[in-house]
């Protein structure tokens with residue numbers, strides 16, 4: 001038996017100080033040689049622990065083996081049986097706490113770079129135009145409506161067309177992809193090359209997409225059912241921004257993260273004045289929060305020309321919910337982490353724009369309900385610093401439109417739709433999943449929910465239950 | 466893509482468009498708005514749905530050219546297309562029979578007022594309508610509002626039509642001699658604020674339709690947030706109509722000016738091209 005190879009291939013990336021000023025992708029992807037070398041490190045375990053670490057149980061050694069055998073097309077085919085958006089997941093999944101954490105080689109400190117390999121295969125599929133073979137799909141002659149085109153809706157749609165259903169995805173915005181399109185920035189997830197291409201693959205498979213369709217307003221869920229859709233899958237996300245309700249939050253240039261990122265991504269403000277939609281960033285920017293959204297906003301602000309970007313987070317780095325890789329990338333790029341710091345107030349100028357923010361330092365006290373140590377203010381530690389803009393990234397809530405317009409659809413006290421593991425809601429033929437059920441989570445969990453719902457819908461419609 | 470069926474200039478820089486949008490036409494109620502993008506590169510802007518024809522599958526909008534997006538919209542020829550139209554958005558107006566209601570429209574705010582006035586009239590309210598504008602040529606929709614109004618009063622800044630002065634001057638006189646149950650005011654922020662201040666001491670229920678900046682119109686971005694009764698409210702999904710006595714108008718006015726300089730640059734750049 002050959003000795004373990006613990007030399008994990010390093011993802012090539014743009015130099016930190018160069019990339020901090022452009023919107024090109026940070027990570028460049030493994031070369032075919034690197035991918036092969038990395039694949040060789042995999043032990044192709046008989047009982048692969050990595051698979052149990054992946055929320056959708058992708059058969060990881062199975063696709064890695066195809067890379068080893070120089071059969072990229074086969075690797076694509078294998079990955080797609082479990083995951084219809086590999087180029088996206090390979091880029092944004094928190095691998096370090098999922099598949100890679102569970103990899104046996106992690107005990108030795110060098111898990112197989114599963115995410116990077118998945119991205120490699122996904123990118124190959126896009127570059128080589130490897131399209132799924134739909135020739136053996138048997139039509140079910142039934143229509144299904146999917147509401148929302150984020151990762152959950154896309155996955156559900158993809159699974160259902162593979163099973164022979166006619167699927168129509170209704171999207172409120174003018175662009176498809178949900179958070180993949182309006183939230184996660186270009187430098188982490190290129191829109192034109194990656195997101196649109198993976199969506200085009202679904203279109204090729206027969207999914208129909210209708211944009212500018214705000215369900216609940218244009219048509220309600222009961223109306224879709226009455227119009228002949230056999231089932232509806234609701235995947236509308238959790239995109240309703242929260243604010244802290246502190247003084248000065250309505251000052252000009254205090255943005256919600258969704259507004260900031262929507263302007264940057266969906267409305268293309270990253271192209272500067274070439275974009276029709278303006279964004280004022282200024283020289284000094286404070287971003288409040290510690291998740292992926294906060295990190296994305298902070299790094300976008302830097303790329304839009306800010307000289308100094310502060311990340312203001314009330315707990316310590318260990319509690320930051322953002323992906324590890326993004327935290328490291330942000331630090332390398334020079335984001336100034338103001339940890340254990342709580343904003344108290346924004347201070348404004350005469351003209352109504354923000355000029356400064358007042359904060360208090362915190363220390364960690366007793367564990368709270370979430371098990372994390374609760375931050376408590378330190379007496380007399382208030383301080384003020386000057387800013388030109390601020391981005392509030394403290395989380396989101398459930399959007400109320402569907403719940404308000406679907407009588408009988410049960411929601412929990414926070415407004416999220418109540419659904420079981422298979423996506424079944426309190427209403428027959430209405431399924432739900434992704435962030436609108438779980439609260440803000442991850443791309444892969446949203447995809448998993450879409451897949452489970454598709455299977456349940458199929459089981460229900462084909463009379464198995 | 467949404468076809469522009471007809472366009473008509475109804476006042477200087479003010480257009481009335483008829484768009485083909487059967488889904489919206491079937492659903493729209495008084496108080497609804499839509500969000501559109503004239504071209505594939507445009508900003509998203511909100512405009513009130515002024516009327517609809519469910520049979521023809523069309524809706525009408527009336528807009529004033531004020532910046533780059535409304536200019537791009539005005540440039541679309543009859544028979545051309547509008548890239549994106551989404552709606553109907555917002556809560557429809559709460560319509561009931563209050564008795565006597567004053568309907569106040571200022572400038573292009575008369576456009577969103579029209580469907581609301583029509584709905585209040587249909588519900589049996591006695592309507593006293595006040596229209597205001599810079600001068601006679603800027604007054605719109607007078608002929609449409611007349612049939613639903615029990616009286617229609619006009620104020621212009623220069624006195625070229627009706628009383629010389631502001632809509633609030635007319636309102637003050639009405640308040641002195643009439644028992645009024647509801648006031649609905651739509652127009653510039655300063656006008657809505659002035660109306661609110663006038664009816665507040667009299668405790669007359671007063672509603673305004675707010676027009677903050679918007680992007681998605683579905684509750685996702687938060688740019689449309691307004692302070693109402695000290696709370697943060699999203700005008701696109703919780704409004705756009707609110708109790709005027711609870712609205713922080715100064716905050717709304719400030720926020721509307723947020724991108725003025727940036728918008729200007731884009732407008733000027735457009736002129737060069």
Ligand SMILES: Cc1cc2nc3c(=O)[nH]c(=O)nc-3n(C[C@H](O)[C@H](O)[C@H](O)COP(=O)(O)OP(=O)(O)OC[C@H]3O[C@@H](n4cnc5c(N)ncnc54)[C@H](O)[C@@H]3O)c2cc1C
Nearest residue numbers: 148150151152172178179215237292434435441442443446
């Ligand atoms: C900035 C940011 C960065 C993130 N980074 C990561 C990351 O690195 N890794 C990771 O795993 N997760 C990340 N996440 C979380 C992840 O993106 C979400 O968990 C995931 O997108 C949820 O998917 P979804 O399909 O449930 O909803 P969404 O992606 O939110 O999609 C919902 C869609 O439904 C549409 N919609 C809403 N209401 C209606 C309606 N009434 N009618 C029609 N359409 C409607 C919306 O417009 C939207 O397009 C990030 C989130 C954000 C905001």
Ligand SMILES: Cc1cc2nc3c(=O)[nH]c(=O)nc-3n(C[C@H](O)[C@H](O)[C@H](O)COP(=O)(O)OP(=O)(O)OC[C@H]3O[C@@H](n4cnc5c(N)ncnc54)[C@H](O)[C@@H]3O)c2cc1C
Nearest residue numbers: 510511512513527528529531532533534535676677721728
């Ligand atoms: C719910 C709602 C309904 C509306 N209905 C109508 C309508 O029926 N007819 C109509 O003409 N307009 C209406 N508006 C206003 C309209 O959306 C703006 O005039 C438009 O967005 C301007 O876009 P622009 O790019 O051409 O101008 P910009 O370049 O964005 O702005 C030019 C100037 O107009 C001001 N401005 C920008 N947005 C608004 C706004 N929302 N309200 C007031 N002033 C603004 C700016 O401060 C700036 O000074 C409505 C707004 C809302 C929120």
Ligand code: SF4
Nearest residue numbers: 054089093098099115
């Ligand atoms: S989907 Fe995510 S967790 Fe699963 S194998 Fe891919 S990168 Fe790992």
Ligand code: SF4
Nearest residue numbers: 042043045050103104
């Ligand atoms: S656990 Fe690690 S080594 Fe084993 S199959 Fe999975 S990726 Fe390969």
Ligand code: FES
Nearest residue numbers: 682684686687701
């Ligand atoms: S316009 Fe985006 S939340 Fe209202």
